[in-house]
Amino acid sequence: MTESLSTPVNSGDLPVLLDVKALDKTFAVPVLKNLSFQLRKGEIHALMGSNGAGKSTLCNIIAGIHQPTAGEMYFLGEKYTPNDVKAAEEAGIRMVMQELNLFPTLSIAENLCFKNLGNKFGIIDSKRLRERATKLLDLVGLDDVTPETPMEDLGVGKQQLIEIASVISEPIKLLIVDEPTAALTDPQIDLLFEQLRKLRDQGVGIIYISHRMDEIQRIADRVSVLRDGQLVATEDIKDIDVETIVNLMSGDLDSHSISIKPGIRPPKSCVLRVRTLSKVGAFEDINLDIYSGEVLGIGGLIGSGRTELLRTLFGADVADAGSLRFASDDFLFPRLMRSPEEGVANGIGLVVEDRKSQGLLLQKSLLRNISLSxxxxxxxxxxxxDKQREHDIAVEIAQRLAIKFxxxxxxxxxxxxxxxxxALIARWLLRDLPILLFDEPSRGVDARAKTRIHELIREQALKGKAVIVVSSETQELMTVSDRIIVLSNGRMAGEFDRASFSEEKLLEASFRFYNKSSPQHKTNDKEQQDVSPTH
Amino acid sequence: MPGLKKLHLPWNSLGLIGVLIALILFFSFMSDYFFSTVTFRTLVNQIPALTVISVGMTYVLLIGGIDLSVGSVMALSAAVVGVAIADFHLPVLIAIVCGLAVGFIFGVTSGFVSSHWKIPSFVVTLGMLEIARGGSYLVTQSETKYIGDPVAFIGDPVPVVGISAALIAAVSVVIVAQWLLSKTIFGRYMIAIGTNEEAVRLAGINPVSWKIVVFAIAGLLAGLGGVFQLGYLQSADPNAGIGLELSAIAAVVIGGTSLSGGRGSVVNSFFGVLIIAVMQTGLAQLGVSESSKRIITGLVIIAAVLFDQYREPLAARLSGKNKRIPTFDDN
Structure with a gap:
């Protein structure tokens, strides 16, 4: 461990590097609202917040990927309005992306020197490439890999380190890192932190986004918490504890009300038992009973395995272990869905997360999209x-769901x-299947459509369907669900019935298994006990 | 266009018919011999094989695939039919069934290998192209097999109607295939798979089996093309149909079918076949050399695709409005 390097900095004395003033950003809905934020020279500043709090949007604006709707930024005292990533890079501001932007078939050296590959005749200067790459690899402790290795032969963690190496090798003044440690091993994290501290000591300001509380306490000097597109607090890391951060992220519970009444439900009965369902790298040991007449919400951070779980129940992905048992054959036969076709045959429908690439036939008509299934x-x-019937049925359901066309x-x-x-929901409602799965059902839709979609989901449960909803919005989950389970780092981290819903508890559960920077899916017995349902 | 609507012609068939008429008028004007029964008979003899192969190719392109093996499969099927008749003295109809079966088996294999193991159909059918060509040399022992009379009935004019059985069959195939495409669930699934295969899969429909069916049809039609070819030449040539897959792709693309899948029409592919055939016959009658013919054909293919790509903005500009003409997908 190299913790001794972490010389405490009295960051209050440091000059301001970046001053963000009253930033607004609206996509379909406001994402950042009057947000102000200060980053000092030579500090590591952690940015925290739940899904959709605005962390990524803020960083994208600083890095020049998006432009703010309103507000100003000052960088080293001068007005800073980057129109694109290049402008930000020229100012000395760089972001290391969560998703990597590398050329997998080219060598490490070629990737590292991609902007400056050849000599003046356009011939690859392999000696210079090799020297530079070796230097950069040493910087992030990858001295055991040769620069000629194709990028695709490395694991994600090493690729990430190389990406970081290429960024920090250039003269920079401000660095943004988004979840850099997700795929790294402990020694790699130590090395990364060492490099970050070195940069900090050279006066670079670093914005560090992470869900992992322990890491933030190790590396950050200050922490800012965002909620609903606003800055709710900035504190020195030594003056704040984990509990306070979680409270700040979840906010004031009374300000939101649950608008849809549970309604009179038909009698609940179990239709599907999920037992020890696991998929490597996504989720493990999921045990669930799915009831007709109930909306089950699945919460958790992005990447916690929620989407993968839904896809596996439906058959879009295939589980590695575990089983599903259906009420239709008295739970006698353990099954796994091996294709969506099998999922549908067993009465399961999935409204996918990414409607454009996985759900719709975009160039085809509303009619054809509805009638497909x-x-x-x-x-x-x-x-x-029968085109007449096809038309009539599509028009009828389009009107019922208030689709405007x-x-x-x-x-x-x-x-x-x-x-x-x-339209995508209409397609599945027409199939009239007993189990309906919704993945982010209201992503990218306006407020009115969102309300209508929530009503639709509730209606399905009242009709006696079993409904599962995955959402990144805690508020949405609490609105539509009768019961919520929370996934954290691929594991069940809590189960709540409607009486015990609270944004704070849900959020706390969703961070639960990220607190150890030990490899994913490993835990000790003490933590295991915490997983027991909270009601 | 109520009359056209009844015929279920896609709206852009009109343009192709226009081009066809323009070509016929042009060649009639340029050559005294073009507008004659001789020309007509030559055309009619040439097109049945290319027509049915283009129908199969239209289906394959519709689902976002490609089949490069059709020319070789056609030669192999013809060879099998020829050998069955000449060497094994099988009845003609049984020999034809054997030939069609060969095409079908090649199609199913291409479809299964490419869909089930998710290998690009380009590569799989390139392999099948070689296999079928080698097979046709093997079956014929690398010699052209003369059959003669037993298969003449395929290419000869049917009494009363006056056109060959092969052409009647080919046109029937066009009509049935267009009907399947625009009227049945199979056609819907082909278009949907070509548009977004993953969306189809996640709608609970298994795209793999449908894709195999499409390749099987393409193979079967290549076999049928072989039968037509055999009837026309009255012999089985192991070198027949070299490069025919490219002519078929050209015809289909001239007909406006998208190479990236999801959009296409069998009838328009047939017009594509006619345009190519008329052009080649016409140019030959004008005394244009083989080399120039190929250059002109190449230019026409590129022009057709360019036109297809930009027809919407072009139509908007011609009609003097900025509004894009909406495309409806009922066909």
Whole structure:
């Protein structure tokens, strides 16, 4: 361990590097609201907040990827308005992305020197490349890999280190790192931290985004907490504890009210038992009972395995271990869904997270998109589609779900996100399956469509369907769900019934298994006891 | 266009018909011999094989695949039919069934290997191209097999109608294939798979089996093309159909089918076949050399794709409005 290097800095004396003033950013909805934030020279400043709090948006604006809707930034006392990433880089501001931007088939050396590969004749100068790459690899402790290795032969962790190496090798003044340690081993993290501290001591200001509390306490000098696009606190790390940070992130509970009443529910009965379901790298040992007439919410941070769990229940991905047992055969036969076709045959439908790339036929009409899953019911014995019935059924459900369209035969790409989402839901409602899974059902839709989608989800439960909803918005989960389970780092971290819903508890559970920087999915017995349901 | 709507012609068929008429008028004007029964008979004899192979190719391109093996499979099927008749003295109909079966088996294999193991169909069918070509040399012992009379009925004009059985069959295939595409669930799934295969999979429909069916049809039609070719030449040539897959792709692309899948029409591919055939026959009658013919054909293919790519903005500009013409996907 190299903790001794962490010389305490009296950061209060340091000059301001970046001054963000009253920043607003609106995409479909406001994401940043009047946000002000200061980064000093020579400090490591942790940025924390739950999903959608605005951390990434803020960093994207600082790095020049997005432009603010309103507000100003001052960098070293001068007005700073980067129009693109290049402008930010010229000012000395660099961001290391969570998702890597590398060329997998090129060598490490070529990746590291990509902007300056050749000599003046355009011939690759392999000697210079090799020297520079070796130097950079040493910097992040990768002296055991040769610069000629193709990038794709390295693990994600090493690739990430190389990305960081290439960024910090250039003269920079401000560095943003987003979840850099997710794929790193402990010694690699130590090395990374050593480099970050070195940069800090040279006067570089570092913004450090992470969900891992222990890391933040180890590396950060100050911490800022964002909530709903606003800065709620900036504190020295030694003056704040984990509990306070979680409280700040979750905010005031009374300010939100749960708008939809649970309603009179049909009798609940278990339709699906999920036992010890595991998928390597995504989630492990999931045990769940799914009930008809109930909306089960699944919470957790992005990347905690929620989407993968839904996809595995449906058959879009295949589990590595565990089983599903269905009420339809009295829970006698353990099964795993091996394809979506099998999922549907067993009564499961999934409204996917990424409607554009995985759900819709974008160039095709609203009509064709709605009818896709029910074509076999619309055909005569010669497999000829009854176009009149197809049209009538599509128009009927489009009206029922209040989908706005000019011409039902126009490409669905011309509709708004909310209407596209409702079309995707319509497709599954027409199938009338007993188990419906929704992954981020209201992402990128406006407030009105969102309310309508929530009503639809509740209606399905009242009709006796079993419904599961994954959402990154705690508020949405608490609105639509009868019961919520929380995944943390791929494991069940808590189960709450409606009476015990609280944003704070849900958030606390979602951070639970990120607190150790030990390898994923490993834990000791003491923590295991904490997993027991909280109600 | 209520009349056209009844025929279920895609709206852009009109343009292709226009081009076809323009070509016929052009060649009739340039050459005294073009507009004659001789020309007509030559054309009619040439197109049945290319027509049915283009129908299969349209299906394969629709689902976002490609089949490079059709020319070789056609030669192999013809060889099998020829050998069955000449060497094994099988009845003609049984020999034809054997030929079609060969095409079908090649199609199913291409479809299964590429869909099930997720290998690009380009590579799989490139391999099948070699296999089928080698097979046709093997079956014929690298010699052209003369069959003669037993298969003449395929290419000869049917009494009363006046056109060959092969052409009647080929046009029937076009009509049935267009009907399957625009009327049945199979057609819907082909278009959907070509548009977004993952979305189809996540809608609970298994795209793999449908893709195998499409390749099987393409193989079967290549076999049928082999039968037509055999009837036309009255012999089985192991070198037949070299490069035919490219002519078929050209015809399909001229007909406006998208190489990236999800959009296409069988009828328009047929017009593509006619345009290529008329052009080649016409140019030959004008005394244009083989080399120039190929250069002109190449230019026409590129021009057709360019036009197809930019027809919407072009149509908008021609109609004097900035509004994009909406495309509806009912066909």
């Amino acid at each position: 029910i074509l076999p019911q619309l055909t005569n014995k010669f497999a000829v589609v 000019d011409n039902i035969r126009a490409p669905i790409a011309s509709l708004s996100g909310g209407n596209q989402q409702k």
